[in-house]
Amino acid sequence: LLIKTLYNSASKCLFSCRYLSVAESMEATDVLNPALNYGIVVDCGSSGSRVFVYYWPPHNGNPHTLLDIRQMRDHDHKPVVKKIKPGEEVKLSHHPVILKHKPVIKQSLALGLLSQQAAILEDLVTDVPLEFDFLFSSSHAEVISGKQEGVYAWIGINFVLGRFDHADEEDATVEVTTGSQNQRPISRRRTVGIMDMGGASLQIAYEVPSAITFNSPEEEEAGKSVLAEFNLGCDVEHTQHVYRVYVTTFLGFGGNMARQRYEDQLVNKTFAKNRFLTAQTGLSEEKPYLDPCLPVGLSESVVRGNHTLHLRGQGDWARCQEAVQPFLGLHNGTMSPGGVYQAPINFSNSEFYGFSEFYYCMEDVLRIGGQYDSDKYSRAAKDYCSTKWSTLKQRLDDQLFAQQADISRLKYQCFKSAWMYEVLHSGFRFPTDYPSLKTAQLVYDKEVQWTLGAILFKTRFLPLRDLQQETLRQSHPSWLRSSFVYNHHLFSLCILVVVLAILLYILRLRRIHQREQRQAEALNLLWAEEGEEGSKD
Numbered sequence: 001l002l003i004k005t006l007y008n009s010a011s012k013c014l015f016s017c018r019y020l021s022v023a024e025s026m027e028a029t030d031v032l033n034p035a036l037n038y039g040i041v042v043d044c045g046s047s048g049s050r051v052f053v054y055y056w057p058p059h060n061g062n063p064h065t066l067l068d069i070r071q072m073r074d075h076d077h078k079p080v081v082k083k084i085k086p087g088e089e090v091k092l093s094h095h096p097v098i099l100k101h102k103p104v105i106k107q108s109l110a111l112g113l114l115s116q117q118a119a120i121l122e123d124l125v126t127d128v129p130l131e132f133d134f135l136f137s138s139s140h141a142e143v144i145s146g147k148q149e150g151v152y153a154w155i156g157i158n159f160v161l162g163r164f165d166h167a168d169e170e171d172a173t174v175e176v177t178t179g180s181q182n183q184r185p186i187s188r189r190r191t192v193g194i195m196d197m198g199g200a201s202l203q204i205a206y207e208v209p210s211a212i213t214f215n216s217p218e219e220e221e222a223g224k225s226v227l228a229e230f231n232l233g234c235d236v237e238h239t240q241h242v243y244r245v246y247v248t249t250f251l252g253f254g255g256n257m258a259r260q261r262y263e264d265q266l267v268n269k270t271f272a273k274n275r276f277l278t279a280q281t282g283l284s285e286e287k288p289y290l291d292p293c294l295p296v297g298l299s300e301s302v303v304r305g306n307h308t309l310h311l312r313g314q315g316d317w318a319r320c321q322e323a324v325q326p327f328l329g330l331h332n333g334t335m336s337p338g339g340v341y342q343a344p345i346n347f348s349n350s351e352f353y354g355f356s357e358f359y360y361c362m363e364d365v366l367r368i369g370g371q372y373d374s375d376k377y378s379r380a381a382k383d384y385c386s387t388k389w390s391t392l393k394q395r396l397d398d399q400l401f402a403q404q405a406d407i408s409r410l411k412y413q414c415f416k417s418a419w420m421y422e423v424l425h426s427g428f429r430f431p432t433d434y435p436s437l438k439t440a441q442l443v444y445d446k447e448v449q450w451t452l453g454a455i456l457f458k459t460r461f462l463p464l465r466d467l468q469q470e471t472l473r474q475s476h477p478s479w480l481r482s483s484f485v486y487n488h489h490l491f492s493l494c495i496l497v498v499v500l501a502i503l504l505y506i507l508r509l510r511r512i513h514q515r516e517q518r519q520a521e522a523l524n525l526l527w528a529e530e531g532e533e534g535s536k537d
Helices: 002-025 094-099 113-133 146-160 217-224 253-279 317-328 357-363 374-385 389-397 405-428 451-458 464-534
Strands: 039-045 046-054 081-084 103-110 175-176 186-189 193-198 201-205 227-231 242-250 289-291 297-305 307-313 350-354 437-439
Touching: 002 046, 039 451, 046 451, 146 193, 146 201, 146 227, 146 242, 146 451, 193 405, 253 289, 253 297, 253 307, 253 317, 253 405, 317 374, 317 405, 350 357, 357 374, 357 405, 374 405, 389 405
Parallel strands: 039 103, 193 350, 289 307, 350 437
Antiparallel strands: 039 046, 046 081, 175 186, 193 201, 201 242, 227 242, 297 307
């Protein structure tokens, strides 16, 4: 009972410390603190750019600890994010404290032509150091790939969750093997994998703790293209923060694009079948095509060129699952027709977070967001699909769904819920009883951007400066102490030598005095003897 009580107390203390750390990061940034360093990340897109400002205190001196980077917050406790339209200038001179501490700029450019990209990058590298007193190098302006963005997003999520910190007793750990020769496995805190399904694409990223054995050179080449190994630590010799991450982006596998591909096939197949059988299915509202992926009774029309296909919802979730599965493009047990390699996942010792559509599918209308349970999710999705469209609209009017739910969500929830289920269990092959998937929109009430991971990666060597200064501070007093001890002993030795010299000198004087005394006595005796002989004569 005592051990259990102590353990619970330690757990509560640990939870409180983490909560206080998270709460502290939500406070307004103290821009008057001269010890803070600042960094700026500019995410440039085709429709505009966003400027993110981050800050961090001096490094704590532990070579195994990363910089404590946080997003800057204004007096209203809101994140400092500046949205810039094309052609608009950013007046950073309004933030003299930021400029004073030489922030690091990182550019992500979503540009069109390669010639334009090269010209803009060259212009940035040339002009930014002339205009601002930034710590800025040519590597800080680049066009990042989808793979890089996925890695940065994975870094940002795990950093906010504290998965790069040292493991505590109650934390789940994994044994990690690095690429170093004769390197023992490292036991460290388990990281989380992330899955993000947007409207157009799907992305997955997770750590691969163990070394992978490939079955063929072709598989090895395919595997290396989707694996990224990097060191987040400041010392390349230390492997405590070496991570091997699998990251892949599947274009066209987002919820909206999947529905579009599904509708394209419905139009093509239905009209081809009508021509072959001289049928009229879907050509009018009176003879609609029965779509299992729309709610019961919903009438919808799909226009492709000169063709219009009329649909009516059937609300059969099981048939919808069968209908969407071919769009996964499974090939040799992997996702996509090209046979994209998927690194193995240890489902017995792993944890995943699902964002965007994974969360919307569970929360917006089903209201079961958070911990994923496949049985509970399947029942809720099946019940929703089989509900009449008029009833669903009435529930929306009665505000029984989430605030962000709209008419489009109601229409395509049945399809997207089936698509999400098939992506998870047929595409990525997650077991239906997998217990460690959480769907979320925010992490600790914060929206985590990939830009946080980018600045963590780009500033990973900066702690070396603080570590060197700390080493000098520690070695200097040590030198003073050793010097003082050395001088003290030297002084004592000198005193001892002087004392010995004085003693030797005194002894020498005594010997001289004794010798002179003996000589005087001998002379006196000689004189006495000579006097006696003279008297006899």
